[in-house]
Amino acid sequence: MNVLLRTFVPRRFRFETQLALRHLLSGGGQTVLTVSAVAAGVIIVIFITSLIFGLQDRLTELLTDAIPHVTITVEEPEPRPLARITDGSELSSSRIEQQAPQLKFIDNWPHVVETVRALPNVRAVAPVVSGQAFVSKGANPIGTAVVGADPDLQNVITPVTKDLISGKYLGLRSDEIVIDAELAEDLDVTTGERIRVTSGTNASDSFTVAGIYSRGQGRGSAYVTLRTGQSLFGYGTSVNVVYVKLINIYEADSVADRIMALLPYEAKSWTREFPQFLSSLQVQTASAYLISAFSLIASGFAIAAVLIVSVLQKSKQIGILKSMGTRRRQILRVFILEGLGVAIVGSLLGLVVGVTIVLLLSLFDQPVTRIGQTPEQLFPVRILPFYLGLAMIAAIISTVVAAVLPARRAAKMNPVDVMR
Amino acid sequence: MTSASFITSDEETRMNKGLPPVVVETRSLRKTYFGKIDVPVLFGVDFRIRKEEFVAIVGQSGSGKSTLLNLLGALDTPTGGTVIINGVDISTLDEDELAYFRSDQVGFIFQFHYLLDEFSCLENALLPITIRHGDASEEDQARVIELLRRVGLGSRIHHRPEEMSGGENQRCAIVRALANAPKIVLADEPTGNLDSRSGQEVFRLMREMNRESGVAFVMITHDDRLAQAADRILLIEDGLVHEISKEEHRKRVASLVP
Ligand SMILES: Nc1ncnc2c1ncn2[C@@H]1O[C@H](COP(=O)(O)OP(=O)(O)O)[C@@H](O)[C@H]1O
Ligand SMILES: [Mg+2]
Numbered sequence: 001m002n003v004l005l006r007t008f009v010p011r012r013f014r015f016e017t018q019l020a021l022r023h024l025l026s027g028g029g030q031t032v033l034t035v036s037a038v039a040a041g042v043i044i045v046i047f048i049t050s051l052i053f054g055l056q057d058r059l060t061e062l063l064t065d066a067i068p069h070v071t072i073t074v075e076e077p078e079p080r081p082l083a084r085i086t087d088g089s090e091l092s093s094s095r096i097e098q099q100a101p102q103l104k105f106i107d108n109w110p111h112v113v114e115t116v117r118a119l120p121n122v123r124a125v126a127p128v129v130s131g132q133a134f135v136s137k138g139a140n141p142i143g144t145a146v147v148g149a150d151p152d153l154q155n156v157i158t159p160v161t162k163d164l165i166s167g168k169y170l171g172l173r174s175d176e177i178v179i180d181a182e183l184a185e186d187l188d189v190t191t192g193e194r195i196r197v198t199s200g201t202n203a204s205d206s207f208t209v210a211g212i213y214s215r216g217q218g219r220g221s222a223y224v225t226l227r228t229g230q231s232l233f234g235y236g237t238s239v240n241v242v243y244v245k246l247i248n249i250y251e252a253d254s255v256a257d258r259i260m261a262l263l264p265y266e267a268k269s270w271t272r273e274f275p276q277f278l279s280s281l282q283v284q285t286a287s288a289y290l291i292s293a294f295s296l297i298a299s300g301f302a303i304a305a306v307l308i309v310s311v312l313q314k315s316k317q318i319g320i321l322k323s324m325g326t327r328r329r330q331i332l333r334v335f336i337l338e339g340l341g342v343a344i345v346g347s348l349l350g351l352v353v354g355v356t357i358v359l360l361l362s363l364f365d366q367p368v369t370r371i372g373q374t375p376e377q378l379f380p381v382r383i384l385p386f387y388l389g390l391a392m393i394a395a396i397i398s399t400v401v402a403a404v405l406p407a408r409r410a411a412k413m414n415p416v417d418v419m420r
Numbered sequence: 421m422t423s424a425s426f427i428t429s430d431e432e433t434r435m436n437k438g439l440p441p442v443v444v445e446t447r448s449l450r451k452t453y454f455g456k457i458d459v460p461v462l463f464g465v466d467f468r469i470r471k472e473e474f475v476a477i478v479g480q481s482g483s484g485k486s487t488l489l490n491l492l493g494a495l496d497t498p499t500g501g502t503v504i505i506n507g508v509d510i511s512t513l514d515e516d517e518l519a520y521f522r523s524d525q526v527g528f529i530f531q532f533h534y535l536l537d538e539f540s541c542l543e544n545a546l547l548p549i550t551i552r553h554g555d556a557s558e559e560d561q562a563r564v565i566e567l568l569r570r571v572g573l574g575s576r577i578h579h580r581p582e583e584m585s586g587g588e589n590q591r592c593a594i595v596r597a598l599a600n601a602p603k604i605v606l607a608d609e610p611t612g613n614l615d616s617r618s619g620q621e622v623f624r625l626m627r628e629m630n631r632e633s634g635v636a637f638v639m640i641t642h643d644d645r646l647a648q649a650a651d652r653i654l655l656i657e658d659g660l661v662h663e664i665s666k667e668e669h670r671k672r673v674a675s676l677v678p
Contacts, residue, residue, distance in 0.1 A: 011554035018550070022538035320534040323495055324548045324596075325523025327516060416496045419530065 016330055020337035023310070030310050031342070034303045038346025038395050039353060041299030045292040045391035046354030051361075052288040054382035056281050060249065063277060066215065067270055068126075068157050068243035069252045072112060072259060074104050075266045105238040106265065112242050115262055121255060124245040126153035129229035131240070133199045135179070135222065137187045141198065144183055145221040148229010149243075157243045160213050160223060167191040167211030174228050176210035180220035184212045197222070201234045296394050300402040303342065307406035311335065319415035332411040339403025343396040351392060358383055440471035443603045443636050444492060449501035451487050461487045463659035464501065469604070472634045474627060476647040478669070479656035485640045486608050488656065492638065493526050493606045494518050506603050523552045527597030527635075529607035529626075533589040535581040541592045542568065542577040548600040560599075567595045571625050587618030594625055598635065605630075607639040611646065619643065644673045 002018075009017045024031050106112060109127045116125045129148040134141035147154065151172045155161050160169040160178060169178050177197065179187075189195055191209050198204040207224070230236060244259075244267075246252055252269035259267035271278050311318075318331060364378035445468045453459040461484040469475050477485050490496040491503055494510045502509050505525055513521055527548070535544045545564050549556045556564070568577050571591040573584075581589050590610060597605050607626065611619030623639075623646050630637045639650065647653050653669050655662045664672070 006555070014554035015550045019536075019538070022536075026538045316534060317536055320528075320530075320536075321547070321551065322519070323493065323522060323528045324551055325519045325521075326551050327519045330551070414495075416490050419534070 013333065016333040016337055019334050020341060023314070023334070023338055024341050027310065030306050034306050034342045034399075035346040035349060037299040037302040037306075038343055038399050039350035041296045041398070042347045042350025042391050042395045043354040043357065044295040045394065046350070046388060047357060048288050048291050048295075049387040049391070050358045050381045050383055051379065052284050053384055053387065054380045056284055057382055058377075058380035059277075060281070063274065064249045064270055066158055067273075069246040069249055069270050070244035070256045070259065070267050071270075072106070072116070072242040072244065072263070072265050072267045073240065074106060075264075104240045105235065106240060106242065107236075107238040109239045109242060112263055112265065116242065116244055116259060119255060119258055121247050121251050122244060123247050124153055124156035126150065126157050126243045126245075127226065127239040128154065128157075128241050128243055129226065129233055129235050129239050130221075131199060131229075131233045133197050133222075133232065135183065135187065135195055135197050137189055137193070137195045142183065142186055144179070144219065146197065146199070146224060146229065146232065147221045148224045148226050148232065150226050151223070154223065154243075157245050158221075160211075163213040163215050165212050165214050167209070169211050169213070169223065172210055172223070172225055174225050175205075175207055176224070177207035178211040178213060178223040179209060180222070181212050181214035182219045183222065184209070197224075197232065199232045199234075203232050203234060205232065292391070292394070296398045299395070300398040303339070303399050304402040304405055307335065307339065307403055308409065311406045311410045314410070315413055315418040318410050318413045319418040322413070322415045323419070328411040331413075332407045335407030335410050336400060336403050339400045339407070340396070342403075343399035346399065347392040347395040350395065351388060354391070355383060355388070440473075440634070442468045443471050443506055444469040444638070445504040446492075447502045447504070449488075449491060449503060450499045451484070451491060451496070452499045461659060462491075462498075465661045467654060467661050467663065469636050469638060471603070471636055472630070474630045474637045474651045475639070476650035476653045477638060477640045477656065478642070478644075478647050478653060481642075483656045484659065485656055488661070489606050489608050489638065489640060492604075493528060494522060520552075523548055523600055525603045527600065527602040527605040529590075529593050529597045529605060529610045531609040531612040533581065533586075533593040535589055535592060535596075537581055540578045540580055541573055541584065541588075544581070545592055545595040545599055547596060552600070564595060564599050567598060568592070570628075571595055585618070587614055587621060590614060590618070590622050591625060594622065594629065598629055598633070601633070602635060604636045604638065607637060609640050609642065611641065611643060619646075623649070644669070 005014055005018055005021075106127075113125045113127055116122060126149050131146055132143060133146045135144050136142065147158075149157075151160075151170050155169060164178075165181055167178070172178065177195065179189075179195075184190065187195060189209055191212060194206050194208050196204060196206050205228075207228075213220070224232065226239070230238070233240075242265075244255070246255060249270070252271055256267040256269040256272075259265070321331065358381045361379040362377055362381050365375040366378045367375075446465050449462055449465040451460075451462040453461065465488065477488065479485050487496070491498050492505070494503070494505075494513070497511070502511055504510070505521070508521070510518065510521060535541075536547070539547070542561075542565065543550075545568060546556045546561065549560050549564075565574075565577060568574060571594060573588060573591055573595070576584055576588060576592075581592070584592070590613075594610075597607075605626070610626065611622050614622060623643075626637055626639070627649065629635065639646070641647055647669060648666055653664050653666065655664050655669075655672075
């Protein structure tokens, strides 16, 4: 101990450091109490942040996993003022009818794909034809959304393969289709059977059901190849939408802005489509911070109370030290250092215990509700090194601040008053 | 009974001739405790203590002995007058300088040893040095260990206060008071809490240290035999300090005992 002191502590602080250490080592219950208070604060912060931010990550992943992060479409034509249309000088109504479907085409999509792919943070870019169609087997046509896209790309944008109950999606042929389980049930078809698909442009074709998937959340789209989609909806070699999947979903807004700046198309980030989701995340984040702050403040008060008692108990000692020439600031340092010691040991202890609790919680699995579902964590906790560090630093600061008041009280003590 | 009063400069040179230097001097020292009721304790005290002297301070309980000692050690500030230690008027020193002064010039011994429970006997005795320098050099340690041997604590240097007897702890406190080689040791009833045998042993050691190193001792005591063994006796009575001879002291003691 003395060797450590001599190696690491500058000579002029050695007395204070040594006294603070001795106080802590011989402090018994008080030391245990203060160290536990710091540890408890850190544990609560680690627990709350890993739970809330873990939950947020899970929610965000669930949401963004199944949707494109940026959707590139042709700008919706501005609704024109009635006067303009009726005065007849500029446009005839027939021209509008002609114009509307044409504007939806992105005919130079290879250029769009190339440009977007060159942007940072982009994981996948998929040119897609998407539209509404009727699906039937015999009678009773049922409406559904149809997505025509290259399976390899589309599978990154809105994963299908991992939700397949039967059959396949990757390697889809031009006369094959993948539909969702609900539709399959309504049509009463299974993999390998044929169904008929009729688009709004009245193109109609027969497809073999290559796969059936279920996401467990309402009716999903039917998937065909890009070529098939193009001919089904009469797009020729064009598409009507380009989907983008990102590496970092929180960058979606800026990527969308970049795309808008580079290309004459509308690029919408997922966050613009789910603003209420984002604001609920913000509320959660704020509550996580609030709970963390309150628990650290509470532990700070506990520590201040214990330290004040310990200062009062040591008043005679402080008196004799002062009579021997100890300066105010030395006494101040002794008790601040004590706080620092408690803070360091307590926050390390809190770190170990907190991380252990979180790791143990992460071992629990959710009961499986769907067949074929891989079990998910019951508590979607996530250990975030940033918040571990933040918890420790915040705990150390609040403890040292809590030590200041008792330390000043000690430094002000007058030997004559305390030694009578 | 003679009162140590104003001394002319002629007298002063005559008195100083061949005498050791003055280490403590008070001039019209006054102290009143202000509070709900003001308590005037010292009304103007003048005396000198020289190097090598062992001075006993006697007086009734509540007469102001501790008050005087605290003023001499700069633990408290006077209401009026001055304390001059080793030629320095200590009222001119600021907080830091006072702390330095205390660690440099003064050693305290109290009725209770006030050793730190968390430190060993040696570490306690070294405190005045570690407080000032952060840690103690090899030479300091050797010197203090030697002192501890001298007071019979050679086998106790690594013991904690709770493992030692009252007398042993007080002897350790004596070594602590001497660790920084002060000019003066102020002892407030150092034997007051000890049985008479340990008390006498503690006194004998203080006297020995005083004779050997020449450090002046000012000791408050209620033990008349110890007062008799001092070089000088100062009596505090009615807020004033009177130098009394041993003869006078003996008479006063005899008159008090029926
Ligand atoms: N801090 C204080 N405030 C008020 N009165 C005090 C204080 N310290 C001492 N006194 C009073 O001053 C007088 C002298 O006290 P003290 O010097 O301790 O006496 P002694 O040491 O001779 O017994 C006593 O009447 C005591 O009550
Ligand atoms: Mg007293």
